[in-house]
Amino acid sequence: MKLVGIAGSTEDHSYNRTLLKFMASHYGEEADIELLDINDVPMFNQSDDQTDSDAVQYLNRKILAADGVIIATPEHNHTLTASLKSVIEWLSFNIHPFNDKPVMIVGASYYDQGSSRAQLMLRQILESPGVNAIVMPGNEFLLANVKDAFDENNNLKDARTVDFLGSTLQKFVKFVKVINTLNEPTTAEEEDLSASGKIDTTVEGVDMNADDWVEQAxxxxxxxxxxxxxxxxxxxxxxxxxxxxxxxxxxxxxxxxxxxxxxxxxxxxxxxxxxxxxxxxxxxxxxxxxxxxxxxxxxxxxxxxxxxxxxxxxxxxxxxxxxxxxxxxxxxxxxxxxxxxxxxxxxxxxxxxxxxxxxxxxxxxxxxxxxxxxxxxxxxxxxxxxxxxxxxxxxxxxxxxxxxxxxxxxxxxxxxxxxxxxxxxxxxxxxxxxxxxxxxxxxxxxx
CATH class of the missing domain: 3.30.450.20 (PAS domain)
Incomplete structure (x- = not known):
């Protein structure tokens, strides 16, 4: 399964990028996770359409080709970063790669609440009209006190945290399979819900939409x-x-x-x-x-x-x-x-x-x-x-x-x-x- 990871930070040293790198290296048997860079994405400006810029189109192509997306969000002033919000704005303005795309949210923070407020806001944004992502419910991964969470090799120290993150990713892989199965083109599109055909029990000469259809039929x-x-x-x-x-x-x-x-x-x-x-x-x-x-x-x-x-x-x-x-x-x-x-x-x-x-x-x-x-x-x-x-x-x-x-x-x-x-x-x-x-x-x- 091909997944892409986006860290919602442009900092030189991002703990959320570190978290995604750990997931990509540690859970390779679950999925192939490719990290995407958002550093070159311009701030969103509706009056200066940058949809066709290399940075925006790079993200567009990668997300469209992926089975699912993992977004790691930091928390700044109880919300997500301006850079991540700007990325989502570009990807829901004239192009819509997140439409029907399974998304998993994780996050790391310096403090005890582990980006919980930013994750809640990000979920609302991703599910809004125009973005239309399908965010996995529940199964929140909130990494608190992140400065002490990784060792010198950028591996998570706590075994229980590693196990929980792994189980959450396993559930996301299942979630992606279900959602993408539903999105596959099938012969189901041939179902005629207008009941315009005729079977041996069809009552002809009566308007199907009539409130008194039972009495007339x-x-x-x-x-x-x-x-x-x-x-x-x-x-x-x-x-x-x-x-x-x-x-x-x-x-x-x-x-x-x-x-x-x-x-x-x-x-x-x-x-x-x-x-x-x-x-x-x-x-x-x-x-x-x-x-x-x-x-x-x-x-x-x-x-x-x-x-x-x-x-x-x-x-x-x-x-x-x-x-x-x-x-x-x-x-x-x-x-x-x-x-x-x-x-x-x-x-x-x-x-x-x-x-x-x-x-x-x-x-x-x-x-x-x-x-x-x-x-x-x-x-x-x-x-x-x-x-x-x-x-x-x-x-x-x-x-x-x-x-x-x-x-x-x-x-x-x-x-x-x-x-x-x-x-x-x-x-x-x-x-x-x-x-x-x-x-x-x-x-x-x-x-």
Missing amino acids: AAKTHAAEGDDYIKLDRGLLTVNQLNMFLNTMPMELTYADSNNQFIYYNKMLPTEKMLAPRRPGQTGDPMSSVHPGRAVKHVKQVINALRTGKTDLVKMPVPGNTPDRFIMHYYKAMRDADNQYKGINEWVLDLAPIVKYYLEATGQQLVADPNAKVDATSGASAKGAEKPDATASASVEEAKPEETATDATTSASVDEADTPATPAAPVAPAEPEPAAEVDGTSGASES
């Missing part, structure tokens, strides 16, 4: 309703019974057909109380109508992966999960008896109450696993866990602190934190506490 097809019976594979239910059955499912269900038309969701709760909010008027809409433009590329990737059989299940946690709320989205390909793709079954579920009940019923508790390594994009533990599918991280690219991301197949809006926030690390059940006596039938503790 039902009248057009003389659909069964009310107390009319429907024969299912292993059951006979009236339409009313089927509605009651589906609307009391302990999860939110959505059906998008093979023509990419959103044709059903179980109306178990009012829109504002749903985990993935949907409105009645959206039923019948083409998929293009229930997603913002920035999400379309990833929606296509998810659908195409299911349609083509690249995977039959895509799963992703919602960004911003907490220990008391862990919402998962699952997308399952539906196929007929001849294995022909017929659409997507999506279900949305909060796992936290299930885990809580299990712990109460068994008298166990969650404890941190000291050996667990949490994946940078999904929060999945690397120990004994399935690696996240490339499409399952679809929301990584779009996340902005002030925005909301839309669920990959429906219009479900979810609150997002910083590109998406990594959920708390999964932890293993501990042995029951001796004081907890569990009732054999109800799981209720007697203590």
